Amino acid sequence: MKDLATEPDAIAGDGPPGGPRLRVAVYLLPEFTLTPVATFLDTLRLAADEGDRSRPLQCSWQLLSDDPGRVRSSCGLSLGPSERPCRAEPFDCLVVAGGRTPLDFNWPPGGADLVRTALGRNRTVIGLCRASYALAGLGVLAGRRACVHWLHRGEFLDAFPDVAPVSDAVYVRDGNFITCAGGLGAVRVANWLVEHRVGLDTAVKAARIMLFDRLVDHGEAQPAAPLFGPARHRALRTALAHIEAHFSEALDVDDLAARGGVSRRQLERLFRRELGITVAQALRSYRLAVARNLIAHSDARILDIAIECGFASEPHFATLFRQHYGHTPRGYRAVCGAAVGDDPSI
Structure with missing residues (x-):
């Protein structure tokens, strides 16, 4: 002891x-x-x-x-x-x-x-x-x-x-x-x-x-948010949790892999096998989901939302948003108005 x-x-x-x-x-x-x-x-x-x-x-x-x-x-x-x-x-x-x-x-x-x-x-x-x-x-x-x-x-x-x-x-x-x-x-x-x-x-x-088969340190990851669906592998849960906590930052795939105790190649395979997307796609999807929620439920400027969510420019953000949701950010704000409820993915 x-x-x-x-x-x-x-x-x-x-x-x-x-x-x-x-x-x-x-x-x-x-x-x-x-x-x-x-x-x-x-x-x-x-x-x-x-x-x-x-x-x-x-x-x-x-x-x-x-x-x-x-x-x-x-x-x-x-x-x-x-x-x-x-x-x-x-x-x-x-x-x-x-x-x-x-x-x-x-x-x-x-x-x-x-x-x-x-x-x-x-x-x-x-x-x-x-x-x-x-x-x-x-x-x-x-x-x-x-x-x-x-x-x-x-x-x-x-x-x-x-x-x-x-x-x-x-x-x-x-x-x-x-x-x-x-x-x-x-x-x-x-x-x-x-x-x-x-x-x-x-x-x-x-x-x-109590039927817990192991003790863990505080570094064990929380289960992933439902935006990405269930993640079985611990390294994948760790990576997703880090993406969700630091989505506005520039993230390094090698660092994400090291946090989960796997290689970069192993982590990329886990993303493709369990989620059907790449690491970059997961980060972009989460950023867009957060931005969508902010557009619907805040009066913040679109430019400020884009920057807060980690996008380099408003035009780049608007292009990705339209590809993902079928509306421009301003168009989505006009369509949803006060009728859109909280996005359960956030």
Whole structure:
């Protein structure tokens, strides 16, 4: 097991002698997403004792909220009982569980103080699901990276320009913060905590009981957005996620291949075999899809949209747009007007 005292990214704080090695406080935001919380806590439960006996011997956990009692999740089921933050027992790690968390989430004083106190004591703070929105709104993520689901990357970037959203990984570690995008990310983060606080064997045991056959680092890619359809190969998912996160930039195919651990030739074959398109076509298709959404749902100038989406000039963009959608950008804006709904591919 690693020496946490020498690792800036590891968990700070030591449990009492003879007590649990990992003590976690879970602060539930209103309408939190149930799956990330359940998989996170189940990983701790299975790591805490022999087999699945569930005694909190090596790991312990407590539920906190500013509305003590049972807290309603986004699917309608409730979790509890919970205690107020001011009554929290000592912990090594604070988990903030989000879900249908709005961009303008208004932190109760107890929750805000809990996060700031944890950071002041050098504790690790974890954001599950859309808790990254709440943490960014609190101002504690300024200048840092945060894991954001690819579906919400655009709105997050608009709302919090001082935070760098990452949508090509299932979780991100940055200093004392760990953020994840959803259910898969939550169990990966929990496995990482158990590995570094309790031990690798215990983390592997918990993962296997939950039918996860391997542990992964934070570099595992999120599943690809539906614009490209399902991608089976990990290298292809990694490349697509990077394209979606950096579509406005000039991308190098060799770099995309290296990120997935394959050669350029192998990656090009994967694109052709699974998607029926080339890497360049995938990048162009995503840029056009983003531009189409902006044309339909913003008042931005066509030139500005073209540049924002990575096209060299407005005429070049207009030609490609007409070839792809059958309309010029201005013609498409005139046709769709206010009747066009959000493009589900973005």
